[in-house]
Amino acid sequence: MNILFVCTGNTCRSPMAEAILRARQLPEVNVQSAGIFTQDGIPMSEHAHALVREHNYPYTLTSQMVSPELIEWANYVLTMTQSHRDHLHILYPEAKDKIETLASFVEHDGQDIQDPYGGTYDMYEATFQQLTAYIERLHQKIGG
Secondary structure, X not given: OEEEEEXXXXXXXXXXXXXXXXXXXXXXXXXXXXXXXXXXXXXXXXXXXXXXXXXXXXXXOEOXXXXXXXXHHOOEEEEOOHHHHHHHHHHOHHHHHHEEEHHHHHOOXXXXXXXXXXXXXXXXXXXXXXXXXXXXXXXXXXXX
């Protein structure tokens, strides 16, 4: 199973989500992350990087753009917000059935995951904890 997490710049939320899920070392689950409005090679934000290092989670240090190849690779494309989902639905209508928000995928009335970009360490930590809770539910849902 291939899971792609998507956010805006692929420097905060989606790489943290990728690291959290990757750390669970689920058999036959591959994970990547990407951004809608980014370019390849931008470093992970300082606070996001610090959080994944503190937890000793494996991580991808630099960003990548969403691409048709990544969308095709993924069994599930899980976005951080409804606007990310809606944007991908427009760009990739053929993949609409596998594109959903992370929150809605794991609980039907889940909320958007707020972007901590440019915020304090505490803001990043709150987002990290929210992602951890959602990924725990994701782990249960995909059979772990």
